[in-house]
Amino acid sequence: MSSAAAPVAGASEALAAFAVVEHAGEGFVEAFRTAEARLAAAGAVLVSPRDTAERAKIALASNAAVLRRAFVAATALASVDAMREDAAIIGAALAAAEIAPYDDRAPAEAIAVGREVAARMRGAIEFDAPWDVEAIADRIGAAAGAARLFGLDAGQARHALGLAATQAAGLGVAEPVSAGYLTRGKAAFDAVEGAALARAGFTSAPAALEGRRGLIALMAHGSAEALIQGLGTHWLSVVS
Amino acid sequence: MRSTSAPDAATGVAAAFAGRLAELARAPLPPPIAHEAERALLNALSLAIGASRHAGVDAIVAAADALGAHGEVAIPGRDKRTDAHFGALAAGFAAHVDDFDDTHLFTVIHPGAACMAVLIALARETVPSGDHALRAFAVGCEAQLRAGVSISPEHYDRGWHITGTCGAIGAAVTAALLLGFDDPALARAVRLSATMPLGHRDAFGTMAKAFHPGKAAANGLLAARSAAQGLDAPLDVIENEHGFAAALSTRFDPQQMIGAPGARWELAENTYKPYPCGIVAHPSIDAALQLGARVQLGEIVALRAHCNPLVVDLMGNLDPVDGLEARFSAVHGIAAALCDGRAGLAQYEDERVRRDDVRAVRASTQLVPDGNIARDAARLEAQLRDGTTIEERVEHARGSTARPLTDDELIAKAYALVEPVLGAESAARLREDVFGLDSAANCGALLAAIVPGIGAHV
Numbered sequence: 001m002s003s004a005a006a007p008v009a010g011a012s013e014a015l016a017a018f019a020v021v022e023h024a025g026e027g028f029v030e031a032f033r034t035a036e037a038r039l040a041a042a043g044a045v046l047v048s049p050r051d052t053a054e055r056a057k058i059a060l061a062s063n064a065a066v067l068r069r070a071f072v073a074a075t076a077l078a079s080v081d082a083m084r085e086d087a088a089i090i091g092a093a094l095a096a097a098e099i100a101p102y103d104d105r106a107p108a109e110a111i112a113v114g115r116e117v118a119a120r121m122r123g124a125i126e127f128d129a130p131w132d133v134e135a136i137a138d139r140i141g142a143a144a145g146a147a148r149l150f151g152l153d154a155g156q157a158r159h160a161l162g163l164a165a166t167q168a169a170g171l172g173v174a175e176p177v178s179a180g181y182l183t184r185g186k187a188a189f190d191a192v193e194g195a196a197l198a199r200a201g202f203t204s205a206p207a208a209l210e211g212r213r214g215l216i217a218l219m220a221h222g223s224a225e226a227l228i229q230g231l232g233t234h235w236l237s238v239v240s
Numbered sequence: 241m242r243s244t245s246a247p248d249a250a251t252g253v254a255a256a257f258a259g260r261l262a263e264l265a266r267a268p269l270p271p272p273i274a275h276e277a278e279r280a281l282l283n284a285l286s287l288a289i290g291a292s293r294h295a296g297v298d299a300i301v302a303a304a305d306a307l308g309a310h311g312e313v314a315i316p317g318r319d320k321r322t323d324a325h326f327g328a329l330a331a332g333f334a335a336h337v338d339d340f341d342d343t344h345l346f347t348v349i350h351p352g353a354a355c356m357a358v359l360i361a362l363a364r365e366t367v368p369s370g371d372h373a374l375r376a377f378a379v380g381c382e383a384q385l386r387a388g389v390s391i392s393p394e395h396y397d398r399g400w401h402i403t404g405t406c407g408a409i410g411a412a413v414t415a416a417l418l419l420g421f422d423d424p425a426l427a428r429a430v431r432l433s434a435t436m437p438l439g440h441r442d443a444f445g446t447m448a449k450a451f452h453p454g455k456a457a458a459n460g461l462l463a464a465r466s467a468a469q470g471l472d473a474p475l476d477v478i479e480n481e482h483g484f485a486a487a488l489s490t491r492f493d494p495q496q497m498i499g500a501p502g503a504r505w506e507l508a509e510n511t512y513k514p515y516p517c518g519i520v521a522h523p524s525i526d527a528a529l530q531l532g533a534r535v536q537l538g539e540i541v542a543l544r545a546h547c548n549p550l551v552v553d554l555m556g557n558l559d560p561v562d563g564l565e566a567r568f569s570a571v572h573g574i575a576a577a578l579c580d581g582r583a584g585l586a587q588y589e590d591e592r593v594r595r596d597d598v599r600a601v602r603a604s605t606q607l608v609p610d611g612n613i614a615r616d617a618a619r620l621e622a623q624l625r626d627g628t629t630i631e632e633r634v635e636h637a638r639g640s641t642a643r644p645l646t647d648d649e650l651i652a653k654a655y656a657l658v659e660p661v662l663g664a665e666s667a668a669r670l671r672e673d674v675f676g677l678d679s680a681a682n683c684g685a686l687l688a689a690i691v692p693g694i695g696a697h698v
Binding site: 055056058059060061062063064065066067099128129130131162163165166167169170171172173174177178179182186192193196197199200201202203205206207208211212214215217218219 | 295296298299300302303304306307308309310311323324325326328361398399400401404431432434435436437438439440441442443444445446447448451452455458459461462465466468469470471472473474476477480481482483484486487
C-alpha cells in the first residue's frame, strides 16, 4: 500500500472517475455513435404511450418533473423488448439532460459512458442465479450517466454510484413482466435522485462494488479487477 | 425453497401473507400490542425530530428542492414541507441516522423508521382515524419482522442490511392499509415491494446506512401506489427460485410469514436503546450510572469493568477521538455516565468525547472480558481513594428483553431528543398525541406536534 508505485484504484473509484472525465479515441467515437443510434431508437418508441408507464406515472409519489420523466421514459422503453437492455440508462440521461446545462452532445456521451459501465457489470462478473443481471447493470450504468450530466466531480460520482449499488435490485422472476419494467423505471429514477443527493453532499460506501459487504460480495462472483481492466481504452460496449 | 404442499401453492406465499396481515389489521390490536406500537412510534418520531438538522437531512431537502419536488408532507422537526416521496425518505433517514432506534433482537431489524415515515407521508392525504393509523403502523412493522424472521439469520450474516430489504415490505403494508386496500390490492403491494429490497452493509459508517430505511419507506409507497393502478409482480415472487427469498438468503421458512395468524406478534419483542452506542456496552453503562449515584467521581482511582467478551470485540475502542468512534467505545460510555450522570446524544458529540475529564476516566478504566458474564449483564469494580473497593452489579441491562425500557424511561428519552429542537411544549404534546392515538379521531394533532409551531420552540 505504501510503495512508490502509483496506487491502483479500486473498481468503484475507477468507474466513478470514468463516468465523469472527458473521453476520446476510436473506441469512444464508436460508443458515442452507438449511443446516438440508441437515442434515436428511444425517441421513436417514446412517441406512443405504454400501458405500464402510464400507470406508473400516476403511481409516483414524487412530483419532481425530472424524476417522473426518468421513471416514465425508462419504464416505457423497458416494455419494448429491443429497448430493455439500456432502458434506465437512456431514461435517466434524457431526464437529467433537461436540467443540465445545454450541450447537444451531452446526452449521448452520458449514454455511451453508462452503456460501457453496464457492459462491464454484465460481462466481467457473474451474478447469482436469482438476479435480473441486465436490470442491475442498467442501474449502475444509469447512475454513471446521471453523474456525468449532473457535472459531479469524481468523489461525488463515487457516492452516486454507491447509492446505486446499495439499491441494486431486480429479480429474475419479474424480469419479463411489468414488474421488471418498473424495476428499470425505478433504476432511472434512483439514478437521478442519487446524483442530486451526491451533489448536495450525501455520502455512501467508498467501495460499494468491491467492498467486503458490497455488491459483488452479496450478489455475484468474480473479481473487481476484471470490471475495470482496459477501462477507457477498451470499450466493451462496442465489441459485439 | 417452495412449499408445494401448502394451501398457498396456487396463489403464492405473498397472497397468503397479505391475507394474514389483513386479518391482523381488521381486528382491534391486542392492548399490549397497541401500547408497544405507540412506544415504537414515539421512539421513531422523537429520533426523527432529534436528527432533523443532520447534514444528511439537509442534503435530502436540498436534492428535493433542486429537482423541483414540492408538497404538503411535513418533515419532522423542520419548518419545511415536500412531496410524499422526499418526506418519507427524510423521515425514515432521520429516525435511523443516530443508530438510536428500536431493535428486534433476533432479526436486528429497526422496524419503526420506515413505517413511521410512511405514516407521516400519507396521513394528510388519507386522513385515517388514530386507531386506523396505529393499526397500519403496527401491522407494517409486523410484516417487516415476519418477513425478516423467515430469512434470518443467514440474510443479515451474508451482509444485507435487513432494515432496508424487509423495510420496503413493511412500508408497503403500512401504505396499503392507510390507502384502504382490499385483500387483492394488499397482496399486489406486497408482491411489488418484494422486487424493491435495498441495503448492503458495506454502507455502514456512511449516510447510506440510514438512507436504507428512508428509501425503504419511499419504495413501499411506490409499491402500494403502483398496486392501486393494478400493477403487479408474479404470484410467486417471494418463493420462486429466482425470487426474493432465494436472492437474499440461503434460508427461507415461509411458515414464519404465513403461520400462526394473530397468535404471536414479533412486534412484542421490539426493544429500545437507552444509550446511543453499541448495545453490548449498555450493562456496563448501567453499572456506571449506579456507581455514580453512590460515590463522587473524585473518590474513584481506577475502574475494572467485568463484561461479556463481545464488549471487547465490538466496543473495545479505548481512546475514541470523535463521536462516531465513541459509539464503539465501552469505556467512553462508562466515563460519560460517571462524569455527566447520563449517556445520551450529548455525551457522544465530538467535542464532549475529546474533553479531558472523560479522557482521564477512560484511561483509568480497564475492560475485563469474562465468558461467564451474560451479554446483558456486567460488574463494575471501583477502587477508591481511601483504599477500599466497591462494586456495582447489573443482572439485566435497561432496554434488554428481560428489563424493557419503562414508559417513563422512553418518555424521558423522547423529551431529551425533542425539546432542544421543538421545545418542551411540543415534546409534551407529542407524548400525549402518540399515547392517545388509539382513541384520536384523526392524526391532525400528531402531525402538528412534530413540526415547529406549537408554543415557544427554540
